Amino acid sequence: MARVDAEGLRIADGEVKVMKDPHKIILLPVITEKSTMLKEINREVCFEVDPRANKSEIKKAAEQLFKVKVESVRVMNKRGKTRRMGRTAGKKKDWKKAYIKLKEGEKMIEYFEAV
Numbered sequence: 001m002a003r004v005d006a007e008g009l010r011i012a013d014g015e016v017k018v019m020k021d022p023h024k025i026i027l028l029p030v031i032t033e034k035s036t037m038l039k040e041i042n043r044e045v046c047f048e049v050d051p052r053a054n055k056s057e058i059k060k061a062a063e064q065l066f067k068v069k070v071e072s073v074r075v076m077n078k079r080g081k082t083r084r085m086g087r088t089a090g091k092k093k094d095w096k097k098a099y100i101k102l103k104e105g106e107k108m109i110e111y112f113e114a115v
Helices: 033-041 055-066
Strands: 010-012 015-017 026-029 044-049 070-078 082-085 088-091 095-102
Touching: 026 055, 033 044, 055 070, 055 095
Parallel strands: none
Antiparallel strands: 010 015, 026 044, 044 095, 070 095, 082 088
16 A cells, blocks of 8 residues: 655655656756766766755656666765855855766766767
């Protein structure tokens, strides 16, 4: 028998099934020198994800969106930087970054192609 918990996750037979939209979990790719190097060497891609998402939700969302098999997921919580504009100080938002490692033999996720 399936049940739905407070966060909107459907739990059936001990397995968590994502009811959230995968497009709301994986927000955008992080394109830096480090992420490009990891993509070529380690078969890892880096994305900004929803701060409330956990590893299993990120894994299922990536598999649904990109039709690939995911080996592992690492996440980092990034603290927003304090910025000043003259006298007034502000703060950028806190965000979460996920490194998604693909299994051997899977096609690489192509989110940006430069000519």
